[in-house]
Amino acid sequence: MSLAMDCPDDPAAPLAQLPADNAAAYRCVEAAALLAGLRRREDDAIRRVAATELDGIYATAFGILGRREDAEDACQEVLLKLLRAAPVLSPQTSLRAWLRRVCVNYCLDQRRRRRPASQTVSTESVSIEHPGPSPHEAAREAELRDALTRALCQLPQKQRAVFVLRHFGGCSLREIAQILGCADGTVKAHLSRAVAKLRVLLSDWRISGPERSARD
Amino acid sequence: VTSCRRIRNLIGPYLYGDLDSRERDWVEAHLRACARCRAEVAGAQKMLARTPETLLRPSAEARERITEAVAMRMAEEPAGELLPRRPAWGAPRLALAGAATLIVGIWIGHQLPQRPVAGHAGPARTAAISTAPSPDRVSTAAGSQAAPNPVVPQGEPERAHAATPQRRPTSPDKQQARESVRPRQHERIEGTPKLALRAPEPEGIDDVRLAEAIRTEATP
Numbered sequence: 001m002s003l004a005m006d007c008p009d010d011p012a013a014p015l016a017q018l019p020a021d022n023a024a025a026y027r028c029v030e031a032a033a034l035l036a037g038l039r040r041r042e043d044d045a046i047r048r049v050a051a052t053e054l055d056g057i058y059a060t061a062f063g064i065l066g067r068r069e070d071a072e073d074a075c076q077e078v079l080l081k082l083l084r085a086a087p088v089l090s091p092q093t094s095l096r097a098w099l100r101r102v103c104v105n106y107c108l109d110q111r112r113r114r115r116p117a118s119q120t121v122s123t124e125s126v127s128i129e130h131p132g133p134s135p136h137e138a139a140r141e142a143e144l145r146d147a148l149t150r151a152l153c154q155l156p157q158k159q160r161a162v163f164v165l166r167h168f169g170g171c172s173l174r175e176i177a178q179i180l181g182c183a184d185g186t187v188k189a190h191l192s193r194a195v196a197k198l199r200v201l202l203s204d205w206r207i208s209g210p211e212r213s214a215r216d
Numbered sequence: 217v218t219s220c221r222r223i224r225n226l227i228g229p230y231l232y233g234d235l236d237s238r239e240r241d242w243v244e245a246h247l248r249a250c251a252r253c254r255a256e257v258a259g260a261q262k263m264l265a266r267t268p269e270t271l272l273r274p275s276a277e278a279r280e281r282i283t284e285a286v287a288m289r290m291a292e293e294p295a296g297e298l299l300p301r302r303p304a305w306g307a308p309r310l311a312l313a314g315a316a317t318l319i320v321g322i323w324i325g326h327q328l329p330q331r332p333v334a335g336h337a338g339p340a341r342t343a344a345i346s347t348a349p350s351p352d353r354v355s356t357a358a359g360s361q362a363a364p365n366p367v368v369p370q371g372e373p374e375r376a377h378a379a380t381p382q383r384r385p386t387s388p389d390k391q392q393a394r395e396s397v398r399p400r401q402h403e404r405i406e407g408t409p410k411l412a413l414r415a416p417e418p419e420g421i422d423d424v425r426l427a428e429a430i431r432t433e434a435t436p
Contacts, residue, residue: 191228
């Protein structure tokens, strides 16, 4: 969901000022209504945001922090920050980019505060959150998730953030550049290096993961 | 090798389909010719295929927990707390910093050695200047009576020059003659009015006195 549309700042602007395109006008009115609901702290408004944006926020936080509990805390803080900032947000603001930026900043700040010894992935993150069709599939998925979060923790912060935002957060390169405040070329280089390192780091998992299970 | 290095900086966006047509054609042309980069791309492609985008998504329970916690914390916080927080003690802190800076500045000012500022004389210097007669008055006094003891104090000529701007003499004789008629600080040339050691008054007061004197003379 995005509030970024070609629409006036004032939600109560006359319809004549709305864009000619009907779809854009509809999204503009919808974004203004959502923002008005957030300003009034309506429960429905925050649930609508959670329904569309929570997956991306959670995946971004999980990828950066590496722990499920930390990701849940980060989601709470980011949504509360949205409610606090709603009075000063404009309907033209890209809600997705704003939420991702706040999430990335919060998570990187949390990692800086965290002690180095506790930066390892907790075993609780291996817990099964998406039970597959069979316990065997669910266990493999949990193992993969654990291996991925461990590999992500070995990446530099910028590379990890870029990869998580692109692969799990659903952001474009331009959005990532805006979120992290760097050039498009830098984002491309970070993404390429992250992919190359993850390929090496997860090559061990290929042996100890499904392949081993298949051999067994 | 340089080409491989530049291509590998584009492999990530290439796998996600984020390159424009020119960059994509360039990468694909290189991959057709370079087996190592081709193997790199193939390995990365397999890795990404094994890590689905849904891998890190929250469970339905986690989603509900987060939403409920946000709603609860939102209800607990007063309306004012939801606005962007600004420190209420920002202004006092600024005033305290300003006062501290002022105190430190005053202390440093007291620690520094006091020197007369150019163009502004201190009280003692003002007294010295106020006792010094004007050049024409000195020449009149010198014509009637020579200075009894024309001793030049050490270190004073520069200050005397600064107080009474004169042209620097071109010959030592002229300098000696001028020094002989120049009054010292502790001397008072006879015939000159005895001036009190006081700071010069502002010009406005002299103007007022002048106006009063004119008014007094005008009135019979």
